[in-house]
Amino acid sequence: MNLWFLALWVTLVKAWVVNEGTTCILYPESLVHKGQAVDDSPSIQQAFETCGTNGTVIFSDNVFHVNTVLNTTNLLNCDVHLRGELRFSTNIPYWRTHSISVVLQDQVTAWLFGGTNVNFYGEGGFYNGQGQAWYNANRNESNQPGRPMSITFYNSTNLLVDRLRVIQPQFWATFVWDSKNVSLTNLFVNATSNSKWGTMNTDGYDSWKSDTLLIENATIINGDDCIAAKGNTTNLLARNIYCEGGTGITIGSIGQYPDMPDYVLNATFENVKIKNAMDGAYIKTWQGTRIYTPSNGDWGGGGTGLVKNVTFRNFEMDNVGLPIQLSQCVYSADSNKGCNTSTLQIEDVKWQNIHGTSRFNIASSIYCSDERPCPNITFDNVNITSVNASLGLPYYGTDVQHELFQCTNVVGQNGSGIPCNQAAPSNFSQWIYGNVDDSGLATLS
Ligand SMILES: *[C@@H]1O[C@H](CO)[C@@H](O)[C@H](O)[C@H]1NC(C)=O
Ligand SMILES: *[C@@H]1O[C@H](CO)[C@@H](O)[C@H](O)[C@H]1NC(C)=O
Ligand SMILES: *[C@@H]1O[C@H](CO)[C@@H](O)[C@H](O)[C@H]1NC(C)=O
Ligand SMILES: *[C@@H]1O[C@H](CO)[C@@H](O)[C@H](O)[C@H]1NC(C)=O
Ligand SMILES: *[C@@H]1O[C@H](CO)[C@@H](O)[C@H](O)[C@H]1NC(C)=O
Ligand SMILES: *[C@@H]1O[C@H](CO)[C@@H](O)[C@H](O)[C@H]1NC(C)=O
Ligand SMILES: *[C@@H]1O[C@H](CO)[C@@H](O)[C@H](O)[C@H]1NC(C)=O
Ligand SMILES: *[C@@H]1O[C@H](CO)[C@@H](O)[C@H](O)[C@H]1NC(C)=O
Ligand SMILES: *[C@@H]1O[C@H](CO)[C@@H](O)[C@H](O)[C@H]1NC(C)=O
Ligand SMILES: *[C@@H]1O[C@H](CO)[C@@H](O)[C@H](O)[C@H]1NC(C)=O
Ligand SMILES: *[C@@H]1O[C@H](CO)[C@@H](O)[C@H](O)[C@H]1NC(C)=O
Ligand SMILES: *[C@@H]1O[C@H](CO)[C@@H](O)[C@H](O)[C@H]1NC(C)=O
Numbered sequence: 001m002n003l004w005f006l007a008l009w010v011t012l013v014k015a016w017v018v019n020e021g022t023t024c025i026l027y028p029e030s031l032v033h034k035g036q037a038v039d040d041s042p043s044i045q046q047a048f049e050t051c052g053t054n055g056t057v058i059f060s061d062n063v064f065h066v067n068t069v070l071n072t073t074n075l076l077n078c079d080v081h082l083r084g085e086l087r088f089s090t091n092i093p094y095w096r097t098h099s100i101s102v103v104l105q106d107q108v109t110a111w112l113f114g115g116t117n118v119n120f121y122g123e124g125g126f127y128n129g130q131g132q133a134w135y136n137a138n139r140n141e142s143n144q145p146g147r148p149m150s151i152t153f154y155n156s157t158n159l160l161v162d163r164l165r166v167i168q169p170q171f172w173a174t175f176v177w178d179s180k181n182v183s184l185t186n187l188f189v190n191a192t193s194n195s196k197w198g199t200m201n202t203d204g205y206d207s208w209k210s211d212t213l214l215i216e217n218a219t220i221i222n223g224d225d226c227i228a229a230k231g232n233t234t235n236l237l238a239r240n241i242y243c244e245g246g247t248g249i250t251i252g253s254i255g256q257y258p259d260m261p262d263y264v265l266n267a268t269f270e271n272v273k274i275k276n277a278m279d280g281a282y283i284k285t286w287q288g289t290r291i292y293t294p295s296n297g298d299w300g301g302g303g304t305g306l307v308k309n310v311t312f313r314n315f316e317m318d319n320v321g322l323p324i325q326l327s328q329c330v331y332s333a334d335s336n337k338g339c340n341t342s343t344l345q346i347e348d349v350k351w352q353n354i355h356g357t358s359r360f361n362i363a364s365s366i367y368c369s370d371e372r373p374c375p376n377i378t379f380d381n382v383n384i385t386s387v388n389a390s391l392g393l394p395y396y397g398t399d400v401q402h403e404l405f406q407c408t409n410v411v412g413q414n415g416s417g418i419p420c421n422q423a424a425p426s427n428f429s430q431w432i433y434g435n436v437d438d439s440g441l442a443t444l445s
Helices: 003-013 041-051 092-098 132-138
Strands: 017-020 023-026 053-059 063-066 070-082 085-088 111-122 126-128 151-154 157-162 165-167 174-177 180-185 188-190 205-208 210-221 227-229 233-244 249-254 262-285 291-293 298-300 305-327 344-358 362-367 377-386 404-408
Touching: 017 041, 023 041, 041 053, 041 063, 041 070, 092 132, 174 180, 174 210, 205 210, 205 233, 210 227, 227 233, 227 262, 233 249, 249 305, 262 344, 305 377, 344 362, 362 377
Parallel strands: 023 053, 053 070, 063 085, 070 111, 085 126, 111 151, 111 157, 126 165, 151 174, 157 180, 165 188, 174 205, 180 210, 188 210, 205 227, 210 233, 227 249, 233 262, 249 262, 262 305, 305 344, 305 362, 344 377, 362 404
Antiparallel strands: 017 023, 291 298
16 A cells, blocks of 8 residues: 555545534545445434534535434534435335334434524435335335334424435425424425336425424425425415425325314415326315224324415416315225214315316315314415316216316305305315216216
8 A cells, every 4th residue: 555545545534524623524434445335324423413513514525325314403503515415225124113203193204303593505415215115115005114204304493404305205205393494495306216116105395393484496296295284384385386296285184183183374385386296285184083094004083173374376287186175084085984073173275376277077175074164265266177178178987077166064155266066075085086977976096
């Protein structure tokens, strides 16, 4: 070994975390392990311990192998710059037994991240969840226990996450939990499978028990909810959003747990394009009784609460199954059990300037329960045409040759602006696979 090489080698050996004052620069172990996928998690943890308070953590432009869970919480006045790739390992047995609990639905996360006055900048770097292994293992099932969310923003105040890119997330890509004033700007998520198995449960953005949230300029290509505001999300603004392939923008599902009422107040979703998706702009709650729901892996229902002051504004739908929906029994609809029992009140919800095409002959289905009819539900300038009708073709396989707007238990229906022309039946889940007939029944599989 010549002297020059030795000097270089020593520099690199010391280089997992190069600490210059309050800045920690990270380099991957693979640089000195002949390219092997040696775990970089310990040095990542060390960088955040050293520079997580009043400091800066920089991931250099290299591939980092993340083989063990990351817990980088309680940061304070910290800037993070992601310039390289974070490649999460595909050791499914490991992640299923070691990922960190996020409490909600017994779910877990591969990276718990958070703090106060923190900025996370994606500067050309990205999070590679290597989700293909998870999609294949999941075989189109739902909520596989221990399948981790990519990154959870937890217990954070004044957190900005700008230009985060998540490629093939393992499960939900981002989750905001127990936080206040969190902004995700220019988020990019691409959950696309290259096998016969789909990308079930690859939500783009979910929030729970959090206040004052912004999500602006997001592109989310996935196989489940694009954005989902869950219980106790308040003062959420989502704008300039592109959603492709999943199940649209939703409040819910909520009402799963009787001991934890869900309040979703003051939420605005605006300037949204939804393309080739099952759903568009909707609200989904569990039924009012407890039912074992294998498709969701758990018991659920019986939860109460309130959804109030919600606006869906300036949406462009392009080939969307159910463009507008309100369901109070999204998981029991197929079995038609307890659909009419929800005591979760929904009121003061507006759909405004909603245009584009539905995949079938239905534009909207608003189903409120007998227990809690919905006051102040309004449509303003909603114009949706089925894909067929927009091409001048007749509807196929149905006797209904016009667009349907279903309503059940809408208080003040006549002044709502909804051109209700059919009762919303109690068997609508969020999935629809064909036109609706004269009796209001849809092809559900
Ligand atoms: C971090 O900076 C704040 C002021 O910005 C200061 O009060 C605090 O002592 C610093 N903490 C550490 C560990 O240096
Ligand atoms: C995460 O790290 C924090 C310290 O920042 C610690 O208090 C907490 O217990 C850890 N959580 C888990 C689940 O390991
Ligand atoms: C949450 O963050 C605060 C600082 O804002 C800290 O004092 C508290 O210990 C954190 N809680 C947990 C469970 O980490
Ligand atoms: C919210 O966080 C941002 C940084 O992301 C900060 O500029 C702003 O002042 C915070 N707002 C409040 C009310 O603290
Ligand atoms: C998403 O990923 C798929 C599969 O890798 C790729 O074909 C597609 O171009 C990506 N989309 C974008 C917008 O990057
Ligand atoms: C899995 O689900 C996806 C999306 O829903 C679908 O396209 C695919 O055909 C399904 N795969 C199998 C093998 O059933
Ligand atoms: C979002 O995109 C718009 C239009 O490109 C741009 O003007 C705005 O600054 C972006 N917002 C953020 C927070 O980057
Ligand atoms: C939501 O907040 C209320 C109090 O405002 C609380 O009673 C309820 O348990 C919270 N629900 C959740 C899901 O945290
Ligand atoms: C909803 O917004 C109004 C007006 O900004 C505010 O007064 C109210 O406190 C907000 N509600 C919640 C639960 O934050
Ligand atoms: C409803 O929420 C919006 C933010 O989404 C807020 O600007 C408005 O003041 C709220 N209205 C009421 C009556 O709380
Ligand atoms: C109905 O909604 C409008 C606008 O969202 C709001 O100003 C009004 O206070 C609501 N009325 C009731 C009775 O909730
Ligand atoms: C609704 O949209 C269709 C096609 O986009 C258009 O032909 C029609 O004029 C619109 N109707 C109204 C009332 O705006």
